[in-house]
């Protein structure tokens with residue numbers, strides 16, 4: 467009758483898979499921040515906030531525990547060795563210096579070798595996977611170019627990212643709407659200025675200037 471204490475309850479709900487994340491710890495940290503800024507974490511509007519923020523981080527930083535390379539594993543053969551450009555891929559990431567978002571668009575150009583191409587959406591998935599972690603825009607740009615270069619072995623890759631950083635807009639320099647542009651060029655885009663210029667012209671042909679964000 468009193469043995470229930472010792473019996474493990476097999477029906478206890480299992481927590482959702484957190485993929486390497488400790489949600490309880492994030493909640494604890496958010497509660498500390500709320501206390502630290504002089505808020506009362508127990509007040510009505512904030513009661514669920516730590517748990518909500520923990521689930522949000524699981525989502526927006528979840529790329530840390532995923533390998534976006536998997537999107538480049540299915541390679542198609544097509545008689546196409548001309549430039550492929552995917553423009554205005556929406557991009558949302560988190561700056562690792564301030565843990566504030568930076569968001570904008572990515573443009574990815576590549577020139578296949580021996581007809582090796584990937585589905586267009588796969589390139590966007592790679593950008594997304596690499597964005598959903600604590601990043602700096604320069605590294606995100608390089609990682610995207612290198613991953614495509616390593617796994618698709620094209621003649622060249624060019625990645626351009628334009629983004630607005632909340633850490634520049636909301637605080638510090640307070641320069642809202644200033645756009646940071648980074649680029650990474652590999653292979654033929656690096657060695658052939660004409661090819662690089664062609665890609666830039668195609669990207670410039672309809673630059674959003676981050677306005678979609």
Ligand SMILES: [Zn+2]
Nearest residue numbers: 561563564633
């Ligand atoms: Zn920052």
